Amino acid sequence: MAEVAEDTAAHLGVFVPPNEPRTPIVTVTETWPVRALLIGISVGFLALFVVLPIASVFVEAFAKGLGTYLAKLKDPDALAAIRLTLTTAAIAVPLNVVFGVAAAWLIAKYRFPGKTLLVTLIDLPFSISPVVSGLIYVLMFGGRGVLGPWLEDHDISIIFATPGIILATIFITFPFVAREVLPLMQEQGNDEEEAALTLGASGWRIFFQVTLPKIKWGVLYGVILCNARAMGEFGAVSVVSGHIRGRTNTIPLQVEILYNEYDTVGAFALASLLMLLAFATLVAKKVIESRQVHHR
């Protein structure tokens, strides 16, 4: 009987997974020329616009052999760019984790006037052009900016220096953690926190023992996206950096400079690092997503 049913289902184009009480996956059965055409178009498109460019990055990077590749990465300016990128991410990401979780907590757990405004402001960095984000800081801290003269008097340099790059990066990457954590918190509600409260727990204990375990995968997911953007940001950082070689160039800025100087191997060697970062991010994202499903 079961065989007959499965047979019928197959004729109707419905895939019945054996012994699995899941919703059947509906597969559309098309004739082979149509299928070949559809697959051909998808694969061709991906190959032309995604795989080929990515491959060419590595091809260019290794064009003059592994030795040259490594030498280009060991170039003092390249090393300085790598160091600056890592420093920036190391400062911007933790700060945004704290800001993001705090903002999400505030929005999810409390009623207060101006809440809608705060939610809108969190999304602001997503909707502003990165160039404008950079200019905002130049207008604030630059020589002719609002705080410029005061900063100059006190010998503090922000624009065309590391602090400006870090500030711009923080601004650009602010939404990532908050945007990941907020819906999670809203969906989970307050019941467990209230339970902990009636059991006598303090605010810190509730946060670390009850709330954080519930949102940890969301936080981690946010951290990974935030980190990828912090390391890869070009526009805003470009405006505030001043492109001082060996001092205020991050990896993306250094890539651009090298490329403009026709040092393709150097440019693509550094670019390959960003590519690897992208792969690592995607893998981590995939892993976290599967963990999240299992832990719901």
Place this chain on the structure above:
Amino acid sequence: MNLSVKNITKRFTVKGTPAIFDASFTATSGGITTLLGPSGSGKTTLLRVISGLETADEGRVLFDDRDVTRLPVRQRGVGFVFQAFALFNHMTVRRNIGFALEVRGMSEAERAKRVDELLALVQLEGYGDRYPLQLSGGQRQRVGFARALACKPEILLLDEPFGALDTRVRAELREWLIQLHQNTPLTTILVTHDQEEALELSQQIVVMDHGRVIQTGKPSEIYDHPQTPFVASFVGTANVFRVKVETQRATIGSVSVSVPAGVPDGTEVQAIVRPHNVKLAKDTDSGPTATNGFTAGGADHTGRSLGTITRVTGLGAYVKMQIALTSNDSVAVQLPRAEADSMNVAVGDRVIVDLADAKVFVEDYSI
């Protein structure tokens, strides 16, 4: 510990109707007091005010003589059981139950001992190392009870504790709660919208509607002497008739019942009678003209009328009937099975309906 709530008012919005208005009641030590009302009646909000999860805008909450109105939740020492369990899903059952003890810095050995006691109390020995999501709904809620009882609170607050469970488990847990309460009689406040649960579990019922306390009393008082039509129809089933007073009497179809003195003619009143308070007799004369002192279609002044059975349902101890009065009004009647059998009732039978037990409520008196 005695618990008193005095004139509590709670508003969530500045304008609009308050969630609770001027609510007062006293729960006696060691008893189960139920806050009963439809959804939106403010019963859960009141429970949360008692626990400290919400703060009242006006009024006071007293534990014995101690004013706890401004005391934060964690210092009130109440046990709270949530409708949706609210267990810590990333902790084992043992850690869930021991959480409050951990918070209080109890040593691990002592904690383990107390958790074992609690696991035995909620009949979950052997489940300690599981995670909440590996348990059934009923088991999870028992973990919820154990966790709330860990620190030996003097007041136990239950927010629709059986609301997320299916009927069979709900009945089992109800029995279990009665047992538990007999062994350790804690002052317990139970919030529910299930009148059956309220009648079965509580020593005292506080009926709420639209944020107000409507009536407080023993289950039997609430059931037998409802003070408003709302209470009468919400607690137990009732036939409700809206009628106008004429010459000091309220006429339900062809039946007339007396009205309290001083109610002027023309006033709209509600006459309410419970199905099992309607008395029934078979009309022995099956002819077209009525007997027993009735005129066809008319009423006498004893609250009796003629009617025809239109529906008979019921298995078990009671038989339910729907009877059409000669005036097209319909009355639900409930009889013990033996009585119904001896009368041999059937659809289409003509019967004499006695509504003398109907209680008349004047609109102005109800809220």
